[in-house]
Amino acid sequence: MKDINILSLFGISVEQLEKYEQIDSSIDSVTFLVRKSREDNACPKCGSVSLKIKDYKLKTYQYLSHTGIKVKIIFEHRRYYCPDCNSSFMEKNPFIRNNNYKVSPNKILEVINYLKDGLPISLISKYAFISVSSVNRILDNIVKVKRRAMPEIISIDEFCSFNSDIESKYACMMIDYVRGCIIDILPSRRSDWLNQYLESIPINEINNIKYIVLDMYRPYCDCFKKYNRNITFVIDPFHYISYVTNAIERVRIKVMKKFLVNEPEYKALKKYRKLLLTKYEPDSYQKLKRVQIWGDKRMYDSDILFQVLSIDHDIEEAYYLGHSFLSKLDSLNYESFKKFFALTIERFQNSKLADFRKVGDTFNNWKEEICNSYLLIDNGKRLSNGRIEGRNNKIKTLKKISYGLTNFDHLRKRIFLIFEKNPTK
DSSP: OTTOOGGGGGTOOGGGEEEEEEEEEOSSEEEEEEEEOOOOOOOTTTOOOOOEEEEEEEEEEEEEOTTSOEEEEEEEEEEEEETTTTEEEEOOOTTOBTTTBOSOHHHHHHHHHHHHTTOOHHHHHHHHTSOHHHHHHIIIIIOOOOOOOOOSEEEEEEEEEEETTTTEEEEEEEEETTTOOEEEEESOOSHHHHHHHHHTSOHHHHHTOOEEEEOSOHHHHHHHHHHOTTOEEEEOHHHHHHHHHHHHHHHHHHHHTTSOTTSHHHHHHHHTHHHHHSOOOTTTTOOEEEESTTSSEEEEHHHHHHHHHTTOHHHHHHHHHHHHHHTTGGGOOHHHHHHHHHHHHHHHHTOSOHHHHHHHHHHHHTHHHHHGGGOBOTTSOBOOSHHHHHHHHHHHHHHHHTTOOOOHHHHHHHHHHHTOSOTTO
16 A cells, blocks of 8 residues: 555655555555655754654644545654753644645645636546645635736726625726726626725826726716826727617517417517517518518528518517617728717607617717727727626636635636636746
8 A cells, every 4th residue: 555645735745754554454445654854954943953752742743645546644742951041943744734734735736727727626626635624725815916017008898796794785896908908897886886996006007097988977077077087988899889879678578568469470589589689781671581480481591581570560660770870880990970960869868769869878878988989099900898798708608617706805816816817926
């Protein structure tokens, strides 16, 4: 059983030991008696090197090896006596690291890399052959993360964290738009948390911010404006586009509910909902499909769309209102979009459809920030929150495979590790 080298867990080789004996063995367990080789030590009080061995303290460590065998190590911890100052002290314990930690630096790095891969704690414990509590202690005591300096362009967004300690559903995440690295993660997106956080940041860092890309959450603008009124706020295009597509979808559902479930109009509005949201392009609408709703015949997508829009005037108006806005977005620049957007707001607000009137009012409240989405930065590209939304998807996956992370500090550290290129720093 001597080939079971559990000492490698602590970065210790057999050559460093004065004694390494197997004193007990069974089918599922083995016990080793270990004594470290004597080293040159000096008294921590007087510095004397004329030390004597006073006694040995036996300390026991138990672990499960990769073969499934329980390994017990009895360590003879040497205690020295100094005849010059009559004091005693223990030799350095190779089985203990920072904060009374019982895992080697190599094992810590292994666990950190597993954390970076997004594995759940229980699986990391199994792969690393240490307990779940040991993995959590590494996360608590070894992994340290701190915020980065504020860059010129920030992407800010929230994700669901269910932080019960502060009764906040959404946490706030900020990333560097250019480099893609995480700046910081706050436990809440509420104004009081944002203000408290910004107060702790040096004013020269906040003055360095030029652009902030966000969704339509007003406290982000209000809080940052208190400290730097020169920041240009940019609404992510996905969010104002989704306002329009959601309005079309709500109108479709209202019209659909006018009919019975077994009526062809209900079935058509439900089955071809994606057709109502798809951008109309003649080439893509020339696909023949078998349609059983209207006489079991083959029809082009354009003909199916015509049939669906003819069901009710509301769905027809919603479609043309929405797509008159969506179809022009790719062909405009900043100046032309400002004029086009003002006309769009007017059309939406004058619509007889309440859902579009609501969108028009929202667009009017965010008119400047939405128009700023057509500004071009140094590389000639428009600003968006695509990078931070991609990180939100990974965070959702992390929470899913971990069956929820209720400890916000653990969640924050794990997010930093996942998106850190060199986590062992």
